[in-house]
Amino acid sequence: MSALRISVSKAAAAVINAIISMVGLAVSIAPLSLGADGVADRGDQPPFAALVVGVVLGVLGLVGSIGIWRGERWGSLLTIGVRALDGLGSLFGVTASDLTLRSLAILSVVAAVLVIYLLLRRDVREPAEA
Amino acid sequence: MTTALVSTSQRAVRLLLVVALLVAALLTTYVVVGAVLGADGPIDLRWPHLVALGAVVLAEEPLRRWLVPGVHELLDQRREPYETIVALSTPAPSTTSAAAAIAHAVGLPFVEVEVDGSVDRVGVPVPGADPVVLSIRYGEEVLGTLRTCARRPGAQLSAADRRLLRDLGGQVALRLIAEQATAQLARARTDLVTAREEERQRIRNDLHDGFAPSLASINLQLKALQRRTAPDPAIEASIELLLQSMQQASSELRRIVYDLRPPLLDDLGLRGALERGAAAVETTRVTVAGTEEHLPAAIEVAFFRIATEAIRNAVRHASASRVAVRISVEDGHALVVVDDDGIGLSADTVAGVGLSSMRQRAEELGGSLTIRAVPGGGTRVAAEIPCGGGHDQGARRR
Numbered sequence: 001m002s003a004l005r006i007s008v009s010k011a012a013a014a015v016i017n018a019i020i021s022m023v024g025l026a027v028s029i030a031p032l033s034l035g036a037d038g039v040a041d042r043g044d045q046p047p048f049a050a051l052v053v054g055v056v057l058g059v060l061g062l063v064g065s066i067g068i069w070r071g072e073r074w075g076s077l078l079t080i081g082v083r084a085l086d087g088l089g090s091l092f093g094v095t096a097s098d099l100t101l102r103s104l105a106i107l108s109v110v111a112a113v114l115v116i117y118l119l120l121r122r123d124v125r126e127p128a129e130a
Numbered sequence: 131m132t133t134a135l136v137s138t139s140q141r142a143v144r145l146l147l148v149v150a151l152l153v154a155a156l157l158t159t160y161v162v163v164g165a166v167l168g169a170d171g172p173i174d175l176r177w178p179h180l181v182a183l184g185a186v187v188l189a190e191e192p193l194r195r196w197l198v199p200g201v202h203e204l205l206d207q208r209r210e211p212y213e214t215i216v217a218l219s220t221p222a223p224s225t226t227s228a229a230a231a232i233a234h235a236v237g238l239p240f241v242e243v244e245v246d247g248s249v250d251r252v253g254v255p256v257p258g259a260d261p262v263v264l265s266i267r268y269g270e271e272v273l274g275t276l277r278t279c280a281r282r283p284g285a286q287l288s289a290a291d292r293r294l295l296r297d298l299g300g301q302v303a304l305r306l307i308a309e310q311a312t313a314q315l316a317r318a319r320t321d322l323v324t325a326r327e328e329e330r331q332r333i334r335n336d337l338h339d340g341f342a343p344s345l346a347s348i349n350l351q352l353k354a355l356q357r358r359t360a361p362d363p364a365i366e367a368s369i370e371l372l373l374q375s376m377q378q379a380s381s382e383l384r385r386i387v388y389d390l391r392p393p394l395l396d397d398l399g400l401r402g403a404l405e406r407g408a409a410a411v412e413t414t415r416v417t418v419a420g421t422e423e424h425l426p427a428a429i430e431v432a433f434f435r436i437a438t439e440a441i442r443n444a445v446r447h448a449s450a451s452r453v454a455v456r457i458s459v460e461d462g463h464a465l466v467v468v469d470d471d472g473i474g475l476s477a478d479t480v481a482g483v484g485l486s487s488m489r490q491r492a493e494e495l496g497g498s499l500t501i502r503a504v505p506g507g508g509t510r511v512a513a514e515i516p517c518g519g520g521h522d523q524g525a526r527r528r
Contacts, residue, residue, distance in 0.1 A: 120201065
C-alpha cells in the first residue's frame with residue numbers, strides 16, 4: 001500500500017530534523033558538564049537553562065523524526081512543536097555579534113522553517129482517475 | 131470544515147496550531163528581515179523596523195492561506211492500515227462496512243461504495259467540496275465505484291489521499307472477488323446436489339415404475355407355473371426357492387427406492403411425510419407444524435433426513451417426552467427447527483456420524499445447521515437452506 005509509506009517531503013523533513021536535533025544536542029550537551037557556574041563563568045556560552053532546553057528539544061526532535069519515519073501523526077506534530085520552539089529561541093541569536101552563535105541561530109531558524117514547511121506541505125495533486 | 135469528523139475541541143486545536151505557527155512565522159519574518167536590514171535593539175520607527183513590519187503585514191495573508199489547509203491535512207490523517215485491512219477483509223456483513231472503514235482510514239466525511247447497484251454509504255457529501263470518483267477494479271474488470279469528496283468546501287484531496295483511496299479500493303476489489311468466488315462455489319455445489327437429487331428421483335421412478343412391476347409380473351408367473359407343475363416335488367421346491375429370491379429382491383428394491391428418495395415425500399409432501407413418521411414413534415409425542423408449500427426436491431430430502439435424524443436422536447439419546455418440528459419459508463430461506471425437551475447436550479458431546487451427516491446435508495445446499503441447548507432443558511436443531519424466490523419451481527417431478 002504505497003500511500004501508507006511516508007512521502008518524500010516527510011522523509012526529508014525527518015532527516016533534516018534528525019540532523020538538526022543531533023547538532024543541537026551535541027552543541028548543548030557538551031558544556032553541560034561544566035555545571036551552571038562553569039557555564040556562567042565562560043562568556044561564550046548560552047545560559048545553562050538554555051542548554052538544558054536545547055538537550056530536551058534535541059531528544060524530542062529525534063523522537064519526532066522516528067515518529068515521522070514510522071508514518072505516525074504524533075511524529076509530525078511533535079516535530080512541528082519542537083522546531084517552532086527551537087526556531088523562536090534561535091531568533092535571539094540571529095542578531096548576535098558572535099559569528100558562530102549567529103550562524104547556529106540562522107541555521108536553526110532556516111531548519112525550523114524548512115522542516116515545518118515540508119511537514120505541512122500538501123502533495124501535488126494527481127490527475128483524477130477516470 | 132470537516133463537519134462530521136471534527137469536533138469542537140478538535141477545531142479549537144486546529145485553530146490554536148494555526149495561530150501559533152502563524153505568530154511564529156511572522157515573528158521569524160520580522161526578525162530575519164530586520165536582521166538583514168541591520169535593525170537592532172527594541173522596535174522603533176526607524177526604516178529597517180518599518181520595512182520588517184511591512185514584510186510581516188504582507189506575509190500574513192499568504193502564510194495563513196498556506197498554513198490552514200496544511201494543518202488540516204496533517205490532522206485529518208487517520209491512516210490505520212491494520213484496522214482498515216482487517217475491516218475490509220472481514221466477510222460481509224461485517225461490523226464495519228467497507229465505506230465506513232475507508233472513511234475512517236482516510237479521514238473523509240463521505241464515502242460511497244457502489245457494487246452491482248448495491249450502495250454502501252457513510253456520511254454526507256460536503257457542499258462545495260471537490261467530488262472524487264474512483265473505479266474499484268480487479269485487473270481490467272470494473273467491479274464497482276467508490277465516491278467521496280474533499281473534507282472542506284473548496285478543498286481538494288491530496289495525492290496521498292488519492293493513492294490511499296486507490297489502494298483501499300484494491301482491497302475492496304479483492305474482497306468482492308473473494309465473495310463472488312465463494313457465492314459461485316456455493317451455487318455450483320447447490321446445483322450439483324440438486325442435479326444429484328433429480329437424478330436419484332429419476333432412477334427411483336424408473337425402478338418403481340419399470341423394474342418393480344416386472345418383478346411383480348415374474349412373481350405372478352412363477353406362482354402360476356408352480357400351480358401347473360404340481361405335484362412334482364423337485365420342480366415345486368425350485369420354484370419355491372425362486373419365489374423366495376424374488377421376495378428378497380423386491381424387498382431390496384423397496385429399500386433402494388426408499389433410500390433414493392422417500393416415497394412419502396412424493397405422496398404426502400414434507401410435512402405429511404414427517405407427520406407419518408412421527409405417528410410411528412410410540413414413546414414420544416412428536417408434533418409437526420408449518421408450511422405445506424412444496425420445496426425443491428433436494429431441500430425436501432435434506433429436511434426430511436435432518437428432521438428424522440433429530441427426532442431419532444431426541445427419542446434414543448435425549449429421552450425426550452415431546453418433540454416439536456416446525457417448517458417455514460422466510461425471506462428466501464427454508465427453515466426446519468426441531469425442539470425437544472430431553473436431557474440436552476452435555477459439554478463433552480462429540481459429534482457423531484448422525485450430527486455430521488445432518489450438517490453436511492444442510493451445507494451442501496448452501497445452508498447451515500445449528501445445534502444448541504434450549505434454556506430450561508432440551509435441544510434445538512435448526513437447519514436453514516436458501517431456496518430463492520421460486521422454490522416451488524421444479525420442486526417435484528412425479
